Amino acid sequence: MKKLIETIPNFSEGRNQAKIKKILSCFENARGVTLLDHHKDPDHNRLVVTAAGPAGPLKNAVLNAVDVSVQSIDLRKHKGEHPRMGAADVIPFVPVGDTSMEEAVALSRDVAKEIWRRYRVPVFLYEESAADPERKNLPDIRRGEFEGLAEKLKDPKWKPDYGDPVPHPTAGAVAVGARMPLIAFNVNLDTNSMAIAGAIAKAVRHQNGGLRHCRAIAINLRQRGIVQVSMNMTNYVSTPLYRALEMVRMEAGRYGVNIMGSEIVGLVPMDALIQSSAYYMGLENFSADQVLEMKLAE
Amino acid sequence: MKKLIETIPNFSEGRNQAKIKKILSCFENARGVTLLDHHKDPDHNRLVVTAAGPAGPLKNAVLNAVDVSVQSIDLRKHKGEHPRMGAADVIPFVPVGDTSMEEAVALSRDVAKEIWRRYRVPVFLYEESAADPERKNLPDIRRGEFEGLAEKLKDPKWKPDYGDPVPHPTAGAVAVGARMPLIAFNVNLDTNSMAIAGAIAKAVRHQNGGLRHCRAIAINLRQRGIVQVSMNMTNYVSTPLYRALEMVRMEAGRYGVNIMGSEIVGLVPMDALIQSSAYYMGLENFSADQVLEMKLAE
Numbered sequence: 001m002k003k004l005i006e007t008i009p010n011f012s013e014g015r016n017q018a019k020i021k022k023i024l025s026c027f028e029n030a031r032g033v034t035l036l037d038h039h040k041d042p043d044h045n046r047l048v049v050t051a052a053g054p055a056g057p058l059k060n061a062v063l064n065a066v067d068v069s070v071q072s073i074d075l076r077k078h079k080g081e082h083p084r085m086g087a088a089d090v091i092p093f094v095p096v097g098d099t100s101m102e103e104a105v106a107l108s109r110d111v112a113k114e115i116w117r118r119y120r121v122p123v124f125l126y127e128e129s130a131a132d133p134e135r136k137n138l139p140d141i142r143r144g145e146f147e148g149l150a151e152k153l154k155d156p157k158w159k160p161d162y163g164d165p166v167p168h169p170t171a172g173a174v175a176v177g178a179r180m181p182l183i184a185f186n187v188n189l190d191t192n193s194m195a196i197a198g199a200i201a202k203a204v205r206h207q208n209g210g211l212r213h214c215r216a217i218a219i220n221l222r223q224r225g226i227v228q229v230s231m232n233m234t235n236y237v238s239t240p241l242y243r244a245l246e247m248v249r250m251e252a253g254r255y256g257v258n259i260m261g262s263e264i265v266g267l268v269p270m271d272a273l274i275q276s277s278a279y280y281m282g283l284e285n286f287s288a289d290q291v292l293e294m295k296l297a298e
Numbered sequence: 299m300k301k302l303i304e305t306i307p308n309f310s311e312g313r314n315q316a317k318i319k320k321i322l323s324c325f326e327n328a329r330g331v332t333l334l335d336h337h338k339d340p341d342h343n344r345l346v347v348t349a350a351g352p353a354g355p356l357k358n359a360v361l362n363a364v365d366v367s368v369q370s371i372d373l374r375k376h377k378g379e380h381p382r383m384g385a386a387d388v389i390p391f392v393p394v395g396d397t398s399m400e401e402a403v404a405l406s407r408d409v410a411k412e413i414w415r416r417y418r419v420p421v422f423l424y425e426e427s428a429a430d431p432e433r434k435n436l437p438d439i440r441r442g443e444f445e446g447l448a449e450k451l452k453d454p455k456w457k458p459d460y461g462d463p464v465p466h467p468t469a470g471a472v473a474v475g476a477r478m479p480l481i482a483f484n485v486n487l488d489t490n491s492m493a494i495a496g497a498i499a500k501a502v503r504h505q506n507g508g509l510r511h512c513r514a515i516a517i518n519l520r521q522r523g524i525v526q527v528s529m530n531m532t533n534y535v536s537t538p539l540y541r542a543l544e545m546v547r548m549e550a551g552r553y554g555v556n557i558m559g560s561e562i563v564g565l566v567p568m569d570a571l572i573q574s575s576a577y578y579m580g581l582e583n584f585s586a587d588q589v590l591e592m593k594l595a596e
Contacts, residue, residue, distance in 0.1 A: 006590065036590075052590075096590060181590070188582070245579055261580040270568065270591040273575045280578035281543055282559040284486070292304065292334075292350075292394060292479070293568040293591065 005104055006036075006052040006094040006181065007062055011069045012084045014045040019072045023065050027051040030061035036267070045080025046089070050267065052096060055107045062091060063114055070119045070171040075146040083139075085146050086121065086172035090138060093178045096269070104178035105129045112162050112176040119171070122153070122163030126177035131161060138175055146172045183233040183272060184265035185241055186219070187248045188226055191257045194218055197227035203251045204229065204244060211247065213239035226260060236272045242279045303402055304334075304350040304392040304479065305360055309367045310382045312343040317370045321363050325349040328359035334565070343378025344387070348565065350394060353405045360389060361412055368417045368469040373444040383440045383447055384419065384470035392479045394567070402476035403427045410460050410474040417469070420451070420461030424475035429459060436473055444470045481531040481570060482563035483539055484517070485546045486524055489555045492516055495525035498549045502527065502542060509545065511537035524558060534570045540577045 013019050020040055027035040033053035040047045051061065066088045073087035091111065095104040105128050112123040130136045134157075144152045149172055152158050153165040160173060167173055189197060197218035202208045205216035213235035219228040229248050233241060241264075249259050271288060278286050311317050318338055325333040331351035338345045349359065364386045371385035389409065393402040403426055410421040428434045432455070442450045447470055450456050451463040458471060465471055487495060495516035500506045503514035511533035517526040527546050531539060539562075547557050569586060576584050 242579065259580060261582040263582045264584060264588060266588065267590045268588055270589050273571055273589065276579055277571045277574045281540065281574055282557060284559040284561045286562060290562060290565055291568050291571065292565045 003054055003099050003103070004052050004096040005055055005058055005099055005107055006050065006096050007058060007091060008048060008050050008094070009062060009065060009091040010084075010089045011047040011049070011065070011073065012045065012075060012078050012080065012087055012089050013047050013069070013073050014041045014043075014080065019068075020047050022068050022072065023047060024049065026065040026068060027061050030057050030064075032057035033061045041082075043080065044082035045078065046082045046084070055103065055110075058093075059107060059111055059114075062111055063118065066091075066115055066121070066174070067119060070121060070168065074170040075172045076170060078146070083142055083145055084172075085142050085144075085149055086168075086174040087170065088115075088121070088174045089172075090126075090142075090175045091177075092127065093176075094181045095178070096181075101128055101178060101180075108176050108178045115174060115176065116160075116162035119168070120163070121168040121171050122160035122165070122173045124173065124175045125161040126175045127179035129177035135161075141175050149173055180213075180235045180237065181267075181269055183236050183241065183268050185231045185233050185244065185262065186265065187229045187231070187245060187262045188221065188224075188260040189228065189248075189252055189257050190226060190260045191255070192220075192225050192227060193255075193257075194220055194227055196252070196255050196257055197229055199255075200248055200251045201229050201231075204231070204247045211239045211244060214244055236269070236275070240275045240279070241272055242276045301352055301397050301401070302350050302394040303353055303356055303397055303405055304348065304394050305356060305389060306346060306348050306392070307360060307363060307389040308382075308387045309345040309347070309363070309371065310343065310373060310376050310378070310385055310387055311345050311367070311371050312339045312341075312378065317366075318345050320366050320370065321345060322347065324363035324366060325359050328355050328362075330355035331359045339380075341378070342380035343376065344380045344382065353401065353408075356391075357405060357409055357412075360409055361416065364389075364413055364417060364419070364472070368419060368466065372468040373470045374468060376444070381437075381440055381443055382470075383442075383444050384466075384472040385468065386413075386419070386472045387470075388424075388436060388440075388473045389475075390425065391474075391476045393476070394479075399426055399476060399478075406474050406476045413472060413474070414458075414460040417466070418461070419466040419469050420458035420463070420471045422471065422473045423459040424473045425477040427475035433459075439473050447471055478511075478533045478535070479565075479567055481534050481539065481566050483529045483531050483542065483560065484563065485527045485529070485543060485560045486519065486522075486558040487526065487546075487550055487555050488524060488558045489553070490518075490523050490525060491553075491555075492518055492525055494550070494553045494555055495527055497553075498546055499527050499529075501549045502529070502545045509537045509542060512542055534567070534573070538573045538577070539570055540574045 037050040069087040149167040201216040204210040215232040335348040367385040447465040499514040502508040513530040
């Protein structure tokens with residue numbers, strides 16, 4: 001594997017096609033960078049880009065996109081369902097393959113520094129890049145949103161990691177950080193009882209005593225007449241998918257409920273599937289090097 | 299994915315390092331071709347190369363290696379445990395990723411034709427490339443080996459697909475063909491009874507009424523004090539690994555024997571692991587496109 005990093009920058013523009021196109025072109029036209037996916041939502045009024053590449057080209061592509069967003073998005077006029085505090089709102093970097101978390105953290109710091117230096121937008125470092133455990137959690141940083149930002153930055157506790165404690169007048173502030181890939185993993189149950197799905201979600205999630213790197217809520221799939229435990233697995237290395245699945249199965253058993261199936265939404269690292277295969281097949285001494293496509297991707 | 303083909307050519311030289319090096323260099327020095335693995339065995343007196351690349355560069359690399367083998371290996375003086383009929387003995391081509399079997403068959407025919415035209419070594423097409431079902435099976439083609447080849451080729455039934463019905467004086471003949479990747483998949487049992495492993499191997503293999511694309515034998519792992527069902531899965535798309543594993547589990551149950559673990563020897567296509575994950579996790583609508591590394595390999 002080449003040393004690749006994935007980024008999933010979120011921009012506060014989900015409606016204006018011309019602006020969206022201009023942001024995407026920063027990734028499409030960057031040599032060595034692959035635009036993997038993008039999702040624009042007019043209700044959220046937000047654009048989520050997924051791209052990957054080596055640190056150097058990826059840094060340039062991200063900075064160009066931040067430049068476009070600062071020039072074209074005015075948060076004073078922005079409305080949408082999704083919480084936001086900046087034109088470029090949050091920029092996570094995720095290590096891929098042989099890349100270490102340290103390398104992703106280094107890139108995030110580098111990008112953060114340049115965002116302040118070039119565009120005068122204050123930056124918070126979050127997740128693995130956070131200097132302070134209080135700043136790991138994005139919702140804490142973003143609480144109060146753009147509208148509350150000027151007031152919030154006056155609090156010494158919320159001094160930005162880079163930049164002056166004053167929001168950019170139109171572009172607010174941005175959170176930049178390295179994190180593990182997040183896997184959206186849903187398990188469908190053969191019941192329509194939201195009470196049961198809720199009890200299982202509570203049992204498996206970290207917040208209420210469940211698995212360390214698992215967030216979970218109950219979702220009603222009305223059209224199929226069933227319910228779902230919808231999970232965000234925030235560190236699949238420490239808390240593998242199969243463990244969450246088997247814990248859902250175990251908890252469902254007490255209600256006489258079975259698992260109908262599961263789904264992975266969006267991208268999943270190959271390693272996460274290898275973990276599951278190795279667990280269920282009892283594979284001994286298996287290495288990702290044995291996967292033909294991984295060797296070919298070198 | 300790029301359009302890639304894998305090849306696993308076998309050459310009748312497992313001892314002379316200089317000759318082995320010269321054969322390997324044909325793959326190492328070929329632009330666009332990746333030398334994935336090689337295994338040389340002095341007892342077998344055989345070199346097994348694994349390489350991959352697009353059809354054009356791979357063809358040139360293989361032909362160069364055949365050239366080297368024809369010039370440097372003299373079958374009249376060759377001794378080894380492994381059956382063989384040629385200096386280059388067998389050259390399988392395996393479609394990878396989006397490549398179709400038809401494309402691998404086309405490459406095998408192209409290479410076969412050139413081997414006769416350039417080096418005057420007669421060629422048999424085997425497996426998916428075979429013109430005749432009688433010629434699908436490599437052991438049938440190779441039966442009698444180099445020493446019996448001159449006599450065998452006189453039989454009109456064994457007229458080569460390319461070339462005159464006379465062996466090359468020192469390089470014999472070669473089998474070339476396209477086939478599905480073969481996965482070496484072993485399942486370990488918590489018993490030391492070879493009788494039980496043998497009965498299970500018989501139950502799961504195609505030959506005796508088991509799974510279509512499964513060959514199986516019993517192996518005694520004396521050092522661990524257990525036995526193993528050792529399988530070659532010859533078409534993992536039609537006969538997935540998990541099906542063989544679960545069938546071994548089912549048959550073992552009647553003897554009160556459990557599965558201790560399994561192992562995959564050598565390379566395995568990612569699709570085969572995705573199949574298993576999807577089966578055991580009950581994944582709905584999962585596609586290989588969702589695997590991050592596959593997207594990055596484009």
